[in-house]
Amino acid sequence: MPQPDEAVRPDAAAAPPSSMRAWRVTRLGEPAEALSLDTVPVPVPAAGEVLVKVAAVAANFPDVLLCRGEYQVKPELPFSPGIEFVGTVAALGDGASSVAIGERVVGSKIGMLSEYAVLPASDVWAAPSSLSDAEAAGLTVAYQTAWFGLHRRAALQRGEWLLVHAAAGGVGIAAVQLGVAAGARVIGVVGSEAKAAAAREAGAEIVLVRGVDDLVAAVKSATGGHGADVVFDPVGGAAFDASTKCIAFEGRIVVVGFAGGTIPTVPAGHVLVKNYSVVGLHWGLYPRVRPDLIDEARAALTRSADEGRIRPVVDHVVPFAEAPRALTALASGTTVGRVVISVSS
Template sequence: MPQPEVTPRSDATGALPDAMRAWRVTQLGEPAEALALDTVPMPAPAAGEVLVKVAAVAANFPDVLLCRGEYQVKPALPFSPGIEFVGTVAALGDGVDGSAVGERVVGSKIGVLSEYAVLPASDVWTAPSSLSDAEAAGLTVAYQTAWFGLHRRAALQVGEWLLVHAAAGGVGLAAVQLGVAAGARVIGVVGSEAKAAVAREAGAEIVLVRGVDDLVSGVKAATGGHGADVVFDPVGGAAFDASTKCIAFEGRIVVVGFAGGTIPSVPAGHVLVKNYSVVGLHWGMYPGLRPDLIDTARRELTRLADGGAIHPVVDHVVPFERAPEALTALASGTTVGRVVIEVGS
């Protein structure tokens, strides 16, 4: 049933302000130098859009790349980073069906590191009631990326060996938890012993420490020589190269990103001889091309969250006024799980 018309200049608590605060990239560089806290006019939702009062934003590595001008999407300066959030619907544009003022939602769109954000109604969904704001803020990008990588691209099966690189990071922990929920046997690769404990707690059966353990021999030993049936790789570079040496017959390497800074070349001859697949995952294409699969992923993630099978790990929370610190911490590679920026209540 269509929603009754709602004026876009009011919310559940009364009239909206005329202006809001937003972090904006005013010059390209590291987050601490690139970002400025500005006061900007309050946006209003157009037809098919919702206005959301942002409660929390999860920092993502693409936010760092946006600040540097190294992301595949390059908005014109000045612009707001931030790509996923939790908040409350404050107003509806014309023709919106299925959203209601006051509903707690999560969603994703570049530009949400602000007190309010406007985005298409199709880009938000009801936040699982089992998760706090800090936890829910990091549910959309990391967990949908992991879900599509494991289930849509790799067709992960019960009992298969899953190798997850950067297993203590935001998307890596999501892949570990979803792999365990799917009945896979998970091997995690992390950067330190401290991070190893986090990966084990998330359900990794075996954890290898980069620079300490030999990845190839470790995977072969853990799997009795079988190798990894599925590799989830958001790192690239040496991690990808090592994966090609311990991939199982008919294994699948899912290329998710290149956080290590090096984009590897695919060894086509080796792919042929060892009979494995290298598949890419660009989650951002699915909302536009296969929204039906996005709906499926959302339902499944909500079910798993409410059932306790997945639980976003929060490293720490910073207040809105210190948002650049969150991106700097993320870029350092020392955090585990998500760093969350608390915007408002």
């Protein structure tokens, strides 16, 4: 296990350079064809913004979609992908008093796959000292998504059965760990037997392999016919359909995404007859609409990390010069946990 990085790096107070390297999408397509490593000016933080020296970026599936032009947000070309990072504050814009130069922070904003980046001061928070750069890089998006899905949208209770699809992926492992931390009994669904160990290590009591195990029958058997009280579904398609067949009375299915490629249709008649709820989760709305809840989630996650109850799982680390390889690996669906791009050593 890598050791946590120092809270303040020796070079944190040095003046930023005038230019930097940045991976930019110059044409839409798969990451290997879409990305170009360019030299560009270091941005200057405006009022309320911070300039961060990026240490590591966690690859996320939205990065792949951004390269393809398939994400709901479509920046004008050329642009940098990368939405989740850890780094140190290098400069402050006017009024950005919530952080200090040299502070080690994590955060989220499109455009982080570069040596330096600017973002609102409100979008960064102190990185838990218990986590290394590779681990901390993956704390913001996946863990806040899981936290809001389980606690805000599903109101998960101690002792309830939680079914997590894609339980060996970045957000899936986060949901498993947070479910266990909340006292739930977790059933994880993974794409292959090779990924089962990761879900078990994250705390899943029962692990099912998609396409091998009869998911509906297995969930009903494990729960004594009760079914899953909460389903965390970032997959959609057949995973959602199966969930509707093993959801408990007054259960809650949290729709997180459609990594399986198919957006299901909600069966309103079935929802009525079985008395369950289907709730959506768009985590990206919370920073704008309910920033107070973001602060609550940050505090809870930092506390859980420092207590050792959650820890991001890193599949492997890729050097900055090979960043497209990280996104290609993520898109393949064969990785476990997070693929991290090391930006600065």
